Amino acid sequence: MTHASAGFNRRQFLTQASCFGAFYAVAGAIPRTAMTSPLGDDPRIASTPIVDAGFASVRKIGEGAYATISDTSKGLTTMCNGGFVVGKDAALLIEGFVTANGAAFQMQALRKVSMVPAVGALDTHYHFDHSCGNSFYGANGIQLWGHAAVAKRIADSYSPMQAADKVAVLAPVQKRIQDAKSDLAKQHEQAYLGALSNVVDIVKKTTLTLPNRPLDPAELPMTVDLGGYPVVIETFPGHSGTDLILRVPEQKVVFTGDLIFSGAYPACFDEQATMSGWRATLKTFASYDKDTIFVPGHGHVCGQEGIAAQRGVFDDIAEQSEKMYKAGVPAPEAADRYEIPEKFKTLGMFSWNFCIGPAVTKLYAEWGKK
Numbered sequence: 001m002t003h004a005s006a007g008f009n010r011r012q013f014l015t016q017a018s019c020f021g022a023f024y025a026v027a028g029a030i031p032r033t034a035m036t037s038p039l040g041d042d043p044r045i046a047s048t049p050i051v052d053a054g055f056a057s058v059r060k061i062g063e064g065a066y067a068t069i070s071d072t073s074k075g076l077t078t079m080c081n082g083g084f085v086v087g088k089d090a091a092l093l094i095e096g097f098v099t100a101n102g103a104a105f106q107m108q109a110l111r112k113v114s115m116v117p118a119v120g121a122l123d124t125h126y127h128f129d130h131s132c133g134n135s136f137y138g139a140n141g142i143q144l145w146g147h148a149a150v151a152k153r154i155a156d157s158y159s160p161m162q163a164a165d166k167v168a169v170l171a172p173v174q175k176r177i178q179d180a181k182s183d184l185a186k187q188h189e190q191a192y193l194g195a196l197s198n199v200v201d202i203v204k205k206t207t208l209t210l211p212n213r214p215l216d217p218a219e220l221p222m223t224v225d226l227g228g229y230p231v232v233i234e235t236f237p238g239h240s241g242t243d244l245i246l247r248v249p250e251q252k253v254v255f256t257g258d259l260i261f262s263g264a265y266p267a268c269f270d271e272q273a274t275m276s277g278w279r280a281t282l283k284t285f286a287s288y289d290k291d292t293i294f295v296p297g298h299g300h301v302c303g304q305e306g307i308a309a310q311r312g313v314f315d316d317i318a319e320q321s322e323k324m325y326k327a328g329v330p331a332p333e334a335a336d337r338y339e340i341p342e343k344f345k346t347l348g349m350f351s352w353n354f355c356i357g358p359a360v361t362k363l364y365a366e367w368g369k370k
């Protein structure tokens with residue numbers, strides 16, 4: 001392989017992030033992200049993947065560190081990103097993905113590079129696209145690690161969805177579409193309906209599997225030695241109230257879960273998402289070494305420029321929201337009125353009311369609702 005094609009492949013890996021492609025098809029014409037990353041020429045990132053299934057590829061990003069990056073335009077087997085870390089004695093897998101086949105795909109990739117036992121698989125948080133494939137690990141005797149609140153959040157969020165009639169789950173959204181006070185509000189609710197409908201379909205097909213190694217946030221950070229290979233598991237506020245990251249300090253590699261959406265608007269819908277907490281978390285990430293490689297929950301692998309980009313998105317949402325807040329625009333109206341600036345038009349989005357709408361209303365709530 002020539003150097004030029006190696007660089008091209010690396011760049012493809014870094015720019016192939018069309019998060020939630022299938023959802024975009026439902027939600028309407030949302031542009032695919034085409035952001036390039038300065039990491040395109042980083043020699044730590046292998047030019048050739050160890051495996052590429054279309055829906056996801058797995059690539060070495062450091063000694064013993066591998067990233068699984070999804071391309072949802074080619075299928076929803078994995079949907080989120082993940083990866084694994086490998087020491088002399090053991091390996092640790094990251095994410096349960098959206099299907100058991102997705103988790104199996106990653107396990108096979110691990111077995112291409114090492115036969116050491118997997119001490120566990122870590123869900124970075126409870127959301128369906130990171131946990132609906134957990135049953136693979138359960139069936140294969142691999143311990144499932146997660147924030148101590150993950151089991152309850154999966155049970156509370158997805159068990160009722162499995163039991164309920166789909167029409168009943170979607171009915172409140174249908175009603176909001178009927179009652180929408182503006183065309184914008186109606187459009188946003190319609191996109192939300194499409195996205196939620198997909199979530200229900202996925203959850204109904206899933207054998208829900210809960211972590212059997214709950215990690216108490218009071219006991220984090222926790223260092224795990226995989227055999228001359230220390231990794232650190234930490235918790236941070238922001239996306240879901242159950243967010244864990246995995247750092248490999250010696251490789252300057254960080255798996256962040258959905259605390260980073262690379263090339264996309266962050267999903268802020270979770271009842272435990274916190275704007276001030278999330279922005280503080282990103283400030284911490286920005287203080288990490290300038291050569292850090294971040295594996296986000298969705299989108300391309302990024303460096304510090306990816307952290308700066310997401311902070312810029314939050315700054316813009318906060319700035320526009322504050323203007324509306326000061327002008328007395330009520331929260332529900334402001335949630336629909338944020339304007340995507342030209343510079344962010346290429347960002348992906350998992351439907352407005354999963355991302356921007358709740359970001360605005362949560363900011364309002366933090367300021368004291370109007």
Ligand SMILES: [Zn+2]
Pocket residue numbers: 125127239240258267
């Ligand atoms: Zn998430």
